[in-house]
Amino acid sequence: MTKLVNIWFYTGFFRIFVVESEGFQEMKFDFARLPFIPAFLALLLLTLLWASTCIMPDAVPADQLVAATQETAPTEEQSREHILTATPQQDPIPQSTPAAQDPAPQNALQSTPNPLPTDSLTGITASDSTLSSTPDTLAQDLPEPAPARIEKPRTPPRMAFEMPATLIRNFAARHPFRGKTLSVLVILFLGVTIGRVALRHNLYTVNSALPVPLSFMLILLVGIRGLTPPALVGMLFFALAIKNFARCFRSGYTFDANFRAGLYSGLMLLVHPASMPLLVLFPVALFVFNRTLREAVAASAGLLFPIAFCSYLNWGMRGDFTAPLWQIWQQFATGTIGGFLTRFILPDTPVQIVLALLTLLSIALVVNLLYSVGTKPRYILLYAICATIVGMMLCLSPSADAPTVAFVAIPASLIITGFLVRTPRMNSAIVVVVLFAATVVRIFLQ
Numbered sequence: 001m002t003k004l005v006n007i008w009f010y011t012g013f014f015r016i017f018v019v020e021s022e023g024f025q026e027m028k029f030d031f032a033r034l035p036f037i038p039a040f041l042a043l044l045l046l047t048l049l050w051a052s053t054c055i056m057p058d059a060v061p062a063d064q065l066v067a068a069t070q071e072t073a074p075t076e077e078q079s080r081e082h083i084l085t086a087t088p089q090q091d092p093i094p095q096s097t098p099a100a101q102d103p104a105p106q107n108a109l110q111s112t113p114n115p116l117p118t119d120s121l122t123g124i125t126a127s128d129s130t131l132s133s134t135p136d137t138l139a140q141d142l143p144e145p146a147p148a149r150i151e152k153p154r155t156p157p158r159m160a161f162e163m164p165a166t167l168i169r170n171f172a173a174r175h176p177f178r179g180k181t182l183s184v185l186v187i188l189f190l191g192v193t194i195g196r197v198a199l200r201h202n203l204y205t206v207n208s209a210l211p212v213p214l215s216f217m218l219i220l221l222v223g224i225r226g227l228t229p230p231a232l233v234g235m236l237f238f239a240l241a242i243k244n245f246a247r248c249f250r251s252g253y254t255f256d257a258n259f260r261a262g263l264y265s266g267l268m269l270l271v272h273p274a275s276m277p278l279l280v281l282f283p284v285a286l287f288v289f290n291r292t293l294r295e296a297v298a299a300s301a302g303l304l305f306p307i308a309f310c311s312y313l314n315w316g317m318r319g320d321f322t323a324p325l326w327q328i329w330q331q332f333a334t335g336t337i338g339g340f341l342t343r344f345i346l347p348d349t350p351v352q353i354v355l356a357l358l359t360l361l362s363i364a365l366v367v368n369l370l371y372s373v374g375t376k377p378r379y380i381l382l383y384a385i386c387a388t389i390v391g392m393m394l395c396l397s398p399s400a401d402a403p404t405v406a407f408v409a410i411p412a413s414l415i416i417t418g419f420l421v422r423t424p425r426m427n428s429a430i431v432v433v434v435l436f437a438a439t440v441v442r443i444f445l446q
Contacts, residue, residue, distance in 0.1 A: 031432040032210055032420035036199065039209035042436070043191045046216055047184050049443050050224075054183075056176045057169055057228050157326045160319030163310075164271050165230040165331075172229045179229055186232045191215055193239045194410055197246050203377045203414065204421045210432070215239075215413035217439045221351050223406030224446050231403035234272030239410050240264040242387065245285045246380045248295075258295045261285070262302030270306050270324075273331040274399040275407055279303075281387050288383045332399050340400035347445075348402065351438070358431075359388060359412045362419035369422060381418065387411035 034042075162170075172179025195212035198204070219227070219235065244261035248254045265282055268275055282303060286296050310324040320326075343349075363385055370378055391408030394400055420428040 030425050030429070032417065032423070032425070032428040033206055033208045034210045034213075035207070036195065036209040036212070039195060039212035040188075040192070042213040043188065043216055046213060046220070046439060046443070047187045049440065050187075050220065051180045051184050053443055053446060054180070054227070056172045056179045156330075157320035157323035159323045159327065160314050160317035163324065163327055164267075165273070168230045168233060168271060169228060183229050183232055186229070186236050187216055190232070190236045190239050190410075193236070193243050194413060197243050197380070198414060198417060201246055201377055201380055203373065203381060204418050205373055205377075206421055208417055208421055210417045210420065211413040214417060214432075214435070215410055217435050218355065218409030218413055218416075219406045220439050220442055221355060221435070222409055223402035223404070224442055225345075225348060225402045227403050227406070230271050231406070234268045234275055235407060235410060237264045237268035237271065238275070238278065238407055241268065242384070242411065245289065245383065248285075248289045248291060249376050249379055253292070253295060255295060255298045258291060258299035259302040262299040263305060266303045266306035269328065270310065272404070273328040274397065274401070274404040275394070276328070276332045277394055277397050278387075278390060278407065280390055281383075284386050284390075285383060288379055288386070332397070335398040335400070337398050338396050339398070340395045340405065347442075351442075352405075355412075356392065358416060358419075359392070359408075362412075362415045363388065365422060366415055366418045381414070384411040384414045388415055 172182065191212040194215050195209045198211045199207060199209060223231070241261045241264040244257045244264065247257040248261070262282070265279065269279065282299070286299060291299070307324060307328075311321050314323050315321040366381055366385065370381065373381070388408060388411045391405075391411060394405050394407060397404070420431060423431075
């Protein structure tokens with residue numbers, strides 16, 4: 001029986017949690033050094049739970065996706081009605097009470113000639129010498145009423161097709177099952193992508209696939225309210241950009257990795273324009289990984305290619321060339337700066353504060369032990385720290401909402417894992433179990 005138990009521990013599924021201690025096998029709960037297969041299964045479980053309870057958004061036209069709070073430009077007829085209603089209306093002339101009729105006979109009234117015209121303002125008759133000598137004097141003194149100025153409203157540039165964010169949202173709304181399937185695949189690909197950065201580049205001197213489920217845990221804890229397929233696709237492009245920037249740190253030219261990193265950054269901006277502040281990381285990555293000028297040009301070309309392609313396509317379809325840029329800017333500029341910090345929602349805000357403190361503590365520990373790893377992991381962790389700080393600054397952007405702020409979960413999962421692998425085993429196990437349980441509770445309470 002003992003041999004069977006040992007064989008099971010050595011060759012079975014639970015051998016990854018077994019450590020040899022004093023000649024016998026005992027279980028260890030070192031979730032910080034989680035292997036890839038259990039990490040992927042945990043991510044799959046959380047994804048299926050979320051997909052079974054989430055509700056796909058409603059389909060909206062392209063002009064309403066700019067913002068729910070932004071006022072649409074008034075038409076010419078509406079502006080005319082507004083001007084007419086805004087001008088003060090003159091009071092109607094009061095009808096005087098009929099005076100008592102003169103007892104004179106009607107024949108006398110008919111025999112009298114018509115009176116000369118009298119000015120209603122001065123009471124001067126036309127036979128007066130003053131009025132007859134200078135007939136245009138009073139007309140010149142009186143100010144002429146200014147005509148009502150009708151300002152033509154500024155019409156926005158015309159779009160000939162719907163933006164990718166609108167297409168993804170409408171697809172998920174019209175086909176809920178396919179939309180959920182797309183979201184599940186995107187989440188799985190996102191977790192594998194960010195976990196591959198940690199495993200392939202050996203960021204923590206030990207193998208750990210904890211960022212695979214941890215990234216989705218943080219996304220759900222930060223931005224589960226209103227988590228839409230366009231936001232998930234934008235997070236996937238952000239993770240792919242981080243992965244390709246991490247590949248740039250190697251000997252020789254890396255034109256392909258730089259171009260793809262810039263391309264994914266541009267696609268992220270198209271599918272989720274509220275993530276525009278994350279473009280600050282583009283020059284930071286070029287500086288951190290010491291790229292040459294030619295590689296920087298290749299990365300910049302990849303960044304501008306999606307936006308330039310949409311502008312050219314819209315112009316070829318008889319639209320305005322600047323319409324895609326206008327829509328991206330309007331979707332980003334909607335709202336007030338720092339408005340996300342003024343909203344207190346239970347239980348989202350306390351959880352977000354706790355995760356922010358945990359992220360700052362992890363950044364402090366990783367910076368303290370930054371020189372304990374190799375040169376390549378050091379620069380990748382430094383870039384992840386910069387991405388985490390910029391992602392936390394998304395709370396100040398005018399169009400910040402919960403899914404937009406959840407972008408910080410992708411680089412933060414790399415930093416928090418570096419914190420957990422350097423803490424005692426029991427403490428890291430407690431933190432991971434608490435995060436997993438909180439994620440499951442938030443899924444059922446959404």
